[in-house]
Structures are given as structure tokens and as C-alpha cells.
Amino acid sequence: SFLPDYPVILIALVAGIGATLADITIFSLLKGNLKNEITKVSRIASVKRVLRSPLLRLKSIRNLVGFLIIMSPFPDEIGVAFLSMTKMDAATFRVVSFAANVLGVYLLVSAGTLLY
Numbered sequence: 001s002f003l004p005d006y007p008v009i010l011i012a013l014v015a016g017i018g019a020t021l022a023d024i025t026i027f028s029l030l031k032g033n034l035k036n037e038i039t040k041v042s043r044i045a046s047v048k049r050v051l052r053s054p055l056l057r058l059k060s061i062r063n064l065v066g067f068l069i070i071m072s073p074f075p076d077e078i079g080v081a082f083l084s085m086t087k088m089d090a091a092t093f094r095v096v097s098f099a100a101n102v103l104g105v106y107l108l109v110s111a112g113t114l115l116y
Contacts, residue, residue, distance in 0.1 A: 004116075008109045016102035023076050023097040030084045059086045063096075070097060071104035 041047050055061050062082050069079030079100070083093055 012106035015105040019101040070100035
């Protein structure tokens with residue numbers, strides 16, 4: 001357990017760097033062929049309903065949903081897909097991904113310290 005030996009912020013920063021590197025890899029792969037993947041997946045009825053939602057047409061809502069998914073313990077791929085659909089450039093994505101990952105890890109580790 002790292003909790004007694006290292007400060008929570010250090011754990012969050014190191015974990016955030018590693019998670020951001022993984023997210024950058026996913027983002028670069030999605031940016032290239034996202035349109036083809038969305039076309040294939042959008043044939044599913046439930047996905048059609050989600051993608052046609054009036055809320056998800058707003059770029060700011062898609063960014064917020066992507067940020068919250070990356071910040072959460074859920075798989076980052078879904079959040080990265082939401083952010084790549086907004087035509088976000090790579091530099092902005094790196095900052096957003098790092099912030100979401102650090103904040104998410106910080107909150108989880110802080111909750112862990114309360115239980116420890």
C-alpha cells in the first residue's frame with residue numbers, strides 16, 4: 001500500500017501521467033478512423049437514440065460527459081470517444097485528459113485514506 005508512504009497528490013500526479021499516456025494513444029487511434037467506427041456502431045438502435053439526443057448535440061455537453069467518464073473508474077475509451085467527437089485538438093485533449101485523470105485518482109485515493 002502506497003498510502004502511508006507517499007502523499008495523495010504525488011500518487012495522483014504519477015497515476016495521472018500514466019493514464020494520460022494511455023488516453024493519448026487511444027485518442028490518436030480514434031481520431032484516424034472514428035468516422036468509420038461511428039458509422040458501424042450507429043446502426044445499433046440504442047446507440048442511435050443516444051447519438052440523436054438533443055443534449056449530446058451540444059459540444060460542451062459532450063466535453064463534460066467525456067471528462068466525467070475519464071475522471072470516473074469506468075473505462076476511459078468511452079470518454080475519449082466523446083472528446084474526439086468534438087474535434088478537439090491533441091494539445092487541448094492532453095490537458096483535459098491529464099486534469100480528469102489526476103482529479104479522478106485524487107478523489108479515489110482520498111476516499112481510500114478515509115477508509116485506511
